[in-house]
Amino acid sequence: MTLQQEHRSVEERREQLVDAAIAVLRDGGISAVTTRAVTARAGLPHGAFHYCFASxxxxxxxxxxxxxxxxxxxxxxxxxxxxxxxxxxxxxxxxxxxxxxxxxxxxxxxxxxxxxxxxxxxxxxxxxxxxxxxxxxxxxxxxxxxxxxxxxxxxxxxxxxxxxxxxxxxxxxxxxxxxxxxxxxxxxxxxxxxxxxxxxxxxx
Structure with missing residues (x-):
């Protein structure tokens, strides 16, 4: 994977996680927004969260x-x-x-x-x-x-x-x-x- 492809991959995952966070927030409120809930909603492994966001x-x-x-x-x-x-x-x-x-x-x-x-x-x-x-x-x-x-x-x-x-x-x-x-x-x-x-x- 080239550096450009890797960067695009990270940006795509970030967008997936933002989409998922909004969906979880809409459905369950702020208390429902955990890293596991967000990654599960995005269909990504839990480790993907900290690859894209520090917290x-x-x-x-x-x-x-x-x-x-x-x-x-x-x-x-x-x-x-x-x-x-x-x-x-x-x-x-x-x-x-x-x-x-x-x-x-x-x-x-x-x-x-x-x-x-x-x-x-x-x-x-x-x-x-x-x-x-x-x-x-x-x-x-x-x-x-x-x-x-x-x-x-x-x-x-x-x-x-x-x-x-x-x-x-x-x-x-x-x-x-x-x-x-x-x-x-x-x-x-x-x-x-x-x-x-x-x-x-x-x-x-």
Missing amino acids: KAPLFRAVLERQLRTAMAVAFAPPVTRLDLEARIASGLSAHLAQTRDDPATALAVVELVTHSRRDPDLQNLAAWEQHAYLDAVREQVDEWTAEDGIRWAVPVEHVVRLLIATADGIGSTWLADRDDAAADATVRVAARAIAALADRTGA
Whole structure:
């Protein structure tokens, strides 16, 4: 086996283990995520776990990275067609909410993982990393909007980014609690209008 083939093999096994960890987390919660449960779910020998991950902490980080990439692929990314600011914000919030609606079990599992990481000394940096990564990803997209549409915000961009994240997470969490589609959609519309009101277009 060449070095390139070996590297690909490790990456493929890592992806298998991340898939399996998400499945175990969805089905049984954080307490069910043991190295044996994950490797069994992946159809791999137990020794494969430590070949790919030093411990559960980097596995959990890989799980959050996967979910973050998925979330950023649909929420707050530049739209295919040009939208005004309010519609763009509403589109991002709706896309984030749609992910939660489409797979509530995974959404709940991720919430549990982040909450658990805040209490576990071995995972104390994980929640902070996840939040910073989320902030960086959304900030990059908001900066792109700002440059593309000539937007001037009435508050620092950092505040807008944090408000977008808090709003998206809050709408998703509320929907997980009450499963009220109409209320969630109405909240998206109101929130988009309120956040868009924080901006003025250059030359408008």
